[in-house]
Amino acid sequence: MAAKRAGSILVGVAALTGASMAHATGFASLKGIIENDHHPVAGAQVALSELNRSVVTGKDGTYELEGVEPGNYNLVVSADGQSPMQRQVMLHAGQTIEQDVELGSAAKTLQALKVTAQTTPLDMARSIQQEAPNLVNVQPATEIRKLPDVNAAEAVRRIPGISLESDTGEGRFINIRGLDADLNGATFDGVRLPPTNPASPMGGGRAVAFDSIPTGLIGAITVTKTNTPDQDAEALGGTIEITPKQVPPGKDQFLELELGTGLESLRDTPIKDYQVSGGSRFGPGNAFSFIGTLAYYEDKRGVDDIEGSYADDQANGTPDKVMNDFEQRRYQYHRRRIGYGGELNYQPDDDNRWYVRYFKAGYTESVNRQRLTYNMFGGGTGSVTADPSNPKGFIDPNVTYDKTLRDERETIATRVASIGGENHFHDFNIDYLLAATYGTYNKPHDYNSTFANPNTYTVAYDNISDPRYPRFNPLNGNPLDPSAYTLSDFQNSTEHDHTQEYTGAFNVTIPTCWFEGGDENVKFGISARKKDRHSEITSFNAVPPALPMTQFIGGKPVTFYDGHYQNGYNLYAAGLRDLYVNNQGLFPEANPLADQQAEAQGASNGKESVYAVYGQYQFKPVEKLDILAGVRWERTVGAYGGNEVLLDPNTGAFAGATPISVGHSYNNFFPTVQLRYEFAESLIGARSTPRPLPVRASTSSPPRR
Structure with a gap:
């Protein structure tokens, strides 16, 4: 708007000295040629969006806008x-600017979005959807930043047809049109992302945990609900592209900086949200460009939770709504999420581009869970x-209490490294890439300490009058007295999961003109992916020393859940952790064979090689009708390993494991x-076809020990 006002002033001054001079020196002209794969495009609309002015190209693809006020404008070609x-164009008074536009680089694929990424306006994004x-x-990103979404999952959920599965107060897994998250694919600039968190909703272990990716790394998100042959067929539910x-x-350099803070009101803990992105063009003709991004987010979220279960014993005369147990859980999380990366581009002209890229994202989270458990109904046999x-x-009349602490820490990380390029020739285009991705989940400790109260209490309770807040009233004694509790159980476990995948792909796009329409093309390509995954756990259950709980408490008794429940004193996590680490002789293993069996059953590995060939044809046989047809063939060769557990025939105890x-x-065909x-x-x-239709031929080899 400032540029437009400046133009008006120029017109006013020139009018005092002569109208002809105003016309000669106060305005600018813009002209050029619109081409698609080096062929002129007739009938294209060329507009300056700020002025609401447009013209239509002639048969030779040329256009011209005259009498334009000087300033910066968005030139939009449709x-x-x-x-x-x-x-972006800059017009100066008295000058004629030539701006040619090549539409071939704006094909209706993800490449269209890559051209502008975070600067893509909403109307262009909607047009991409409409024309696809x-x-x-x-x-x-212009829309993502309008909402306080802290990770990629929460940004994706804003899209129609998406449902979100959350944990620890944040979105994590994505379902597309109701299909399980394990059936979706996730890519980062076209490179398939590996799974990180092994606890996927349906246990398949293939879903990507999007809470590890900060929104500061995202230029745009594209959700494909009906995949095309040039996309991995593993994504039966759809593909989420970041x-x-x-x-x-149109810019030689840019810098974006975001400094954010906030408050988690439940615990009065701070939020830190910092993001910075910057880039610049350099070298001869600005052929080189580099962009770097860093995003950091930290919070200490608290969660108050109550959970109960019912006896469900009406068949034996037990009244409905009688409870089997009740848990008061007070969580304190501490999450630090960081993402960073960079990309170096070399683009000497509009027809050639090469790049190298590296990004890493993930988080470290610690969990402190203070839990008071009511053991009710005699463990299922009471009255x-x-x-x-x-x-x-x-x-x-037979309620007992336990006080437990969970002290856990985990780290999730995703790394993506890729190198590739694209070249536009007179009759065809090619693109190619080599990439490596790594996904890790590491849990160095998961300490669970239980303090038991040997006393039995008579408790009156009402979970019917207001089922939101069941009320409990001990009739004899104080179950919150810390002196009544002693350490009765101690457990620890670790887990490490690692997935690495190497990818190579080569694609050819050939523009054709057998029918009408400017985006007709034949596309085919090949790709190969090699994946290696392994998982291992350790399990340790101890017989701890019977130490009083009073040695491991601090602060004041806790009242939580909006003042509805008393949870007693918090257990001191560092004190229990140090006791175990420095005095492991006090914690003899309760059942070594059972722990060894759990470790053997939890170990697994797998290798997969996926080879693919595809072909597709996109065309417009008649006006207003677009057709995309094709087929993808994939061959998968896999080997999946674990342990065969051996049990003692007499005692049933663990006797060993055989790898x-x-x-x-x-082979699968996906038409x-x-x-x-x-x-x-x-x-x-x-x-479209509801989903790819596999025609499968498979072979299996017998187990190898």
């Missing part, structure tokens, strides 16, 4: 079958009576046909 292309031959949704930030077109003073209450490996290979029909400019109909 053509049939193409995603809009945006360029398949079902996609695009969320640029595009990193790029140096914006209760109705409370004579409360028709909705019960009296349980075992099973080989499996199979697809996707239709898009434009009923009106604002009404698009789409139809």
